[in-house]
Amino acid sequence: MFFNSIAFLLFLPTVFFLYWFLLKRSQKYQNILLLVASYFFYGWWDYRFLLLIALSTLIDYSIGLKLEKETVYKKRKYFLAVSLIFNLGMLGFFKYYNFFIESWLDSWAILGFKMHASTMQIILPVGISFYTFQTLSYTIDVYRKKLKPTRNFINFATFVAFFPQLVAGPIERAANLLPQFSVKRTFNLERAKSGIHLIIWGLFKKVVIADGCATYVNAIFDNYQDLNTLTLIIGAVYFAFQIYGDFSGYSDIAIGTARLFGFELMQNFNYPYFSRDVAEFWRRWHISLSTWFRDYLYIPLGGSRTSTFKKVRNVFIIFLVSGFWHGANWTFIIWGALHALFFIPLLITNKNRKYTNQVAEHKAIPSFRELINMLITFVLVTLAWVFFRADSITVAFNYIKRLFTNFSFNIEYLSIENYSIEMLFLIGVFIFIEWLNKHTEHPFLGKFKWFKIIGVILMLLIFGVYSNHQEFIYFQF
Numbered sequence: 001m002f003f004n005s006i007a008f009l010l011f012l013p014t015v016f017f018l019y020w021f022l023l024k025r026s027q028k029y030q031n032i033l034l035l036v037a038s039y040f041f042y043g044w045w046d047y048r049f050l051l052l053i054a055l056s057t058l059i060d061y062s063i064g065l066k067l068e069k070e071t072v073y074k075k076r077k078y079f080l081a082v083s084l085i086f087n088l089g090m091l092g093f094f095k096y097y098n099f100f101i102e103s104w105l106d107s108w109a110i111l112g113f114k115m116h117a118s119t120m121q122i123i124l125p126v127g128i129s130f131y132t133f134q135t136l137s138y139t140i141d142v143y144r145k146k147l148k149p150t151r152n153f154i155n156f157a158t159f160v161a162f163f164p165q166l167v168a169g170p171i172e173r174a175a176n177l178l179p180q181f182s183v184k185r186t187f188n189l190e191r192a193k194s195g196i197h198l199i200i201w202g203l204f205k206k207v208v209i210a211d212g213c214a215t216y217v218n219a220i221f222d223n224y225q226d227l228n229t230l231t232l233i234i235g236a237v238y239f240a241f242q243i244y245g246d247f248s249g250y251s252d253i254a255i256g257t258a259r260l261f262g263f264e265l266m267q268n269f270n271y272p273y274f275s276r277d278v279a280e281f282w283r284r285w286h287i288s289l290s291t292w293f294r295d296y297l298y299i300p301l302g303g304s305r306t307s308t309f310k311k312v313r314n315v316f317i318i319f320l321v322s323g324f325w326h327g328a329n330w331t332f333i334i335w336g337a338l339h340a341l342f343f344i345p346l347l348i349t350n351k352n353r354k355y356t357n358q359v360a361e362h363k364a365i366p367s368f369r370e371l372i373n374m375l376i377t378f379v380l381v382t383l384a385w386v387f388f389r390a391d392s393i394t395v396a397f398n399y400i401k402r403l404f405t406n407f408s409f410n411i412e413y414l415s416i417e418n419y420s421i422e423m424l425f426l427i428g429v430f431i432f433i434e435w436l437n438k439h440t441e442h443p444f445l446g447k448f449k450w451f452k453i454i455g456v457i458l459m460l461l462i463f464g465v466y467s468n469h470q471e472f473i474y475f476q477f
Contacts, residue, residue: 001044002471003253004207011041016260020187027184031158034261038163042126049125052090057160059086060135064142064149064156076143083139087132094125096328127167129325133292135160138174140296147175155181164257168250168472170268170288177265185262197444197453198256203464204456205249206472209430211465212423213242221389224399228408232399239389240382241427244273246473247286252442271438273381273431274359276373278342279352281381289325293318304347311347316340326388331396335387342380358439426463 001007015037023029043050063083070076138159141147150156159178165171220227220235227235251268258265272284282290294303301314316337323336346352359374360366366374383400390396437443444453 001041003250003257004203007044011037012257012260019261024187027182028154030185031154031181034163035154035158035161038158038161038166041163042161042166045126046123049128052094052125052128053131053161054157056087056090056132056135057157059083060139060160061150061153061156063139065151067139067142068149080139080143083136087136091128091132094123094128130169130171131160131166133171133289134174137171137292137296138178141174150178150182152182162258162263164254164261164263165265168247168254169286170251170254170266171292172265172288177263180263188262191259191262194441195256195259198252198259198442200453200456200460201442201444202249202252202254202256204460205245205252205430207464207466208426208459209245210242210249210473211246212426212463213238213245215465216420216423217242217389221395221399224395224402227402228406228410229403230409230411232403232406236382236386236403238423238427240273240378240385241430243385243388243473244269245430250472267441271434273378274374274435274438275377276355276359276370277346277351277377278339278380279346280355281377282339282343283356289322293322297321304352308348312344315344315347319343330393331387331390334393334396335384338384338387342384422463426459429459 001011015033019030019033023033039050039053042053060083063079066079067076070079138147138156142149155178158181159172159174162172162177217235217239220231220238224232224235248269255265255267266288268286268288270284270287272281275281275284298314298318301317302310303314304311306314319336319340320333321336322339323332323334326332326335343352346354359370386399387393387396390399433443437445440446443456
């Protein structure tokens with residue numbers, strides 16, 4: 001079920017009414033309702049994959065209890081290994097089986113041996129990368145004795161399948177979200193208003209910015225061989241805003257929806273395109289994933305408190321794994337490697353923590369140096385996005401090659417009109433709104449609140465893309 005669908009428009013108020021008006025006296029029944037609603041929400045795509053969530057839930061719940069009782073180190077490692085093998089094995093099979101088979105055959109083909117093998121057309125379950133990482137963090141934290149396992153199966157099952165963030169995050173830690181199912185929740189009007197504001201802003205990012213850009217991005221990437229530098233630049237920039245609007249829009253809707261039911265999810269984006277270097281970008285982009293890798297992979301590898309060689313190695317591992325997490329294609333691995341190359345000079349020179357404050361803090365406009373740094377960072381990130389968007393490495397390299405060799409800046413007409421002045425205007429408005437509100441969670445805070453809300457709703461109605469229904473990009477991950 002998509003957040004930007006009629007089905008969800010009917011689903012959400014129904015669950016909200018049952019939750020607050022019929023079951024408000026019973027926390028237990030509220031949790032049961034959320035669990036049933038979450039399974040219904042996920043089963044809307046394909047009910048067969050509900051078994052995977054149920055199995056993951058049952059195994060990690062049981063292992064958590066076993067880890068609490070077990071004191072023998074080897075046995076504790078065994079139980080942890082069972083969780084890792086099951087969750088990563090399930091993820092690897094559904095997401096990477098065909099990728100490994102095809103890569104194996106391609107490797108032999110390079111050596112002159114042509115091999116043929118039939119591969120199964122395995123359907124990728126929506127959100128599998130997100131909920132497997134969420135359950136893994138629970139098991140690992142229990143193993144490390146940083147978290148006591150829950151004995152309430154309903155609470156744990158609802159934590160795993162919680163519908164607002166089930167299919168595209170944020171990837172929640174059990175220490176933050178799980179205890180929220182155990183406390184009595186009372187309706188808070190201000191919190192609910194805040195949730196609705198986030199939902200409206202998230203929908204604007206999705207159906208106006210992301211889906212508006214998508215039409216042009218698809219046309220430009222599909223016809224890049226025949227297009228000039230100006231068009232290819234605009235195609236790359238449009239994709240940068242498409243993926244940001246799409247993913248951060250989903251996160252805003254997820255956080256806002258959870259807030260309607262009395263839950264607080266972690267912030268997943270913090271104005272990443274105002275970053276002054278790539279290290280700052282990764283502290284602001286997909287925060288739940290980058291902190292997951294930091295805590296469960298980077299630090300266990302030694303983090304940055306080790307030799308220079310190992311620090312560089314650890315950074316490469318983190319970014320390559322992050323790229324591979326995103327999808328079974330070499331383009332994602334190259335995307336991760338590029339970010340590692342952008343990040344390593346900052347690490348070696350100890351400048352990776354240089355920018356931890358807000359850009360232009362307490363100022364209306366950035367300094368010239370900040371502006372240049374933001375532009376350079378945006379250019380580097382946008383170049384890497386070309387690999388993320390391209391269907392293959394060949395397409396990505398050819399796109400970038402043509403970008404730097406076909407120096408023509410004439411406006412070209414595609415079947416979808418020329419770039420659409422309307423779309424450029426909307427991106428400009430979006431950047432302006434975000435800049436003015438970069439110190440706040442969303443733009444509907446402070447002065448002129450209702451003016452801003454009405455303005456965004458009007459843009460949703462006038463400029464929103466509702467035909468050619470666009471699913472969220474991160475559903476494929």
